[in-house]
Amino acid sequence: MTRRRSFDELYPTQASYERYNPVGKGVRSSEFGYQTEAGKEKRIKQGLPGFSLLDYAYRDASYTANHTLEGGRSGMNREFYSWSPPGRARKPDGVPRWESSPEEASRVVTKAARFYGAVSVGFAEVDRRWFYSHTRDGKAFVFEDVEEGYVTDEKAVVPNSHRWAIVMTVPMDYEETLYTPTAMVGTGGLAYSRMHVLAGSVAEFIRGLGWHAIPSGNDMTLNVPLALQAGLGHAGRMNRIITWERGPLVKICKVFTDMPLEPSPPAPGGILEYCEVCKKCARHCPSGSIGEGPRSYEAPEGANPGSLRWWCDEMKCREYWDEVGTSCTICFRVCAFSKPQGMLHDAVKWFIRNVPQLNRFWAWSDDLLGYGGMKDPRRYWDE
Numbered sequence: 496m497t498r499r500r501s502f503d504e505l506y507p508t509q510a511s512y513e514r515y516n517p518v519g520k521g522v523r524s525s526e527f528g529y530q531t532e533a534g535k536e537k538r539i540k541q542g543l544p545g546f547s548l549l550d551y552a553y554r555d556a557s558y559t560a561n562h563t564l565e566g567g568r569s570g571m572n573r574e575f576y577s578w579s580p581p582g583r584a585r586k587p588d589g590v591p592r593w594e595s596s597p598e599e600a601s602r603v604v605t606k607a608a609r610f611y612g613a614v615s616v617g618f619a620e621v622d623r624r625w626f627y628s629h630t631r632d633g634k635a636f637v638f639e640d641v642e643e644g645y646v647t648d649e650k651a652v653v654p655n656s657h658r659w660a661i662v663m664t665v666p667m668d669y670e671e672t673l674y675t676p677t678a679m680v681g682t683g684g685l686a687y688s689r690m691h692v693l694a695g696s697v698a699e700f701i702r703g704l705g706w707h708a709i710p711s712g713n714d715m716t717l718n719v720p721l722a723l724q725a726g727l728g729h730a731g732r733m734n735r736i737i738t739w740e741r742g743p744l745v746k747i748c749k750v751f752t753d754m755p756l757e758p759s760p761p762a763p764g765g766i767l768e769y770c771e772v773c774k775k776c777a778r779h780c781p782s783g784s785i786g787e788g789p790r791s792y793e794a795p796e797g798a799n800p801g802s803l804r805w806w807c808d809e810m811k812c813r814e815y816w817d818e819v820g821t822s823c824t825i826c827f828r829v830c831a832f833s834k835p836q837g838m839l840h841d842a843v844k845w846f847i848r849n850v851p852q853l854n855r856f857w858a859w860s861d862d863l864l865g866y867g868g869m870k871d872p873r874r875y876w877d878e
């Protein structure tokens with residue numbers, strides 16, 4: 496049986512580790528890149544399967560909430576991710592704030608978060624290593640003895656009292672992912688849209704109980720170690736969180752709060768051991784961004800070195816997105832853990848958790864049974 500390892504065993508950092516600075520990072524789309532109108536027009540006119548006007552409209556609409564809410568998937572301190580309470584759920588001044596044990600608070604928040612759209616919920620004590628050193632526009636992230644977080648022209652201040660992180664996932668759809676890489680796959684966009692509602696609603700729920708909360712999407716911190724620390728999964732070979740329930744088919748958002756919560760145990764082990772032998776994402780990655788070797792402390796260009804993990808060369812990956820005209824995600828499609836839950840797949844996961852000696856057999860049979868293949872986008876609208 497694969498034993499549960501502590502977080503420091505699963506994701507150790509070197510003494511030289513420094514917080515990630517996102518300023519100046521990221522790749523700009525080329526002229527006909529995946530995010531450009533020119534690229535869209537060109538591909539529609541070329542008549543490529545999965546890149547018709549119908550397909551683009553379908554995918555782009557899935558981002559509606561995300562982009563309507565100004566600031567996109569990141570959008571720190573804006574709209575649903577605002578650090579200031581919108582005042583929708585307000586505790587009357589004459590009523591004391593809701594008090595409970597950390598265990599009960601975690602249970603209640605889990606129930607509420609699931610109602611607001613989470614598929615999994617975990618809790619961790621805030622570990623400042625995962626906070627960016629700066630916001631994307633260059634303000635220093637600092638921690639101070641204040642009640643409520645705030646942002647000025649120079650700094651983003653997180654209260655020292657916000658010692659707990661509620662880490663949540665929203666789902667991406669397996670069937671939709673089978674049509675990647677085309678411009679018709681909108682499941683990532685829909686997940687980004689859902690993150691706003693989820694994180695914003697959970698934060699407001701906590702504020703309504705009389706506590707403080709800062710909601711966040713794909714920003715402020717490295718989300719993979721945070722999710723790992725909250726027991727939601729493990730950092731797989733493709734350098735994404737791999738959950739037992741949905742593999743990599745999730746997006747992560749979180750809320751920081753001063754309401755004491757009970758930290759979650761690490762997710763059951765077995766995923767790292769499976770990734771060691773599987774390597775399917777690396778074999779299928781068209782840009783060679785995912786390695787087949789062991790985990791390492793050394794990062795590719797643009798990433799933050801000093802933590803032991805598998806890396807994805809995000810620069811190469813993004814260049815391929817421009818080439819193919821969409822956010823590829825083939826690695827998500829082929830991952831053995833992406834398959835939907837069900838008796839058979841759950842039984843295999845039991846063996847992966849408990850009898851790692853069979854991992855090579857499962858990886859071999861996954862290929863043999865043709866899992867992870869791409870579906871024909873020309874048939875999507877008829878099925």
Ligand code: SF4
Nearest residue numbers: 780812823824825826
């Ligand atoms: S998204 Fe595509 S190019 Fe990027 S790492 Fe995954 S498979 Fe490779």
Ligand code: SF4
Nearest residue numbers: 731770773774776830
């Ligand atoms: S495809 Fe295989 S190696 Fe890659 S993350 Fe999934 S299980 Fe791990």
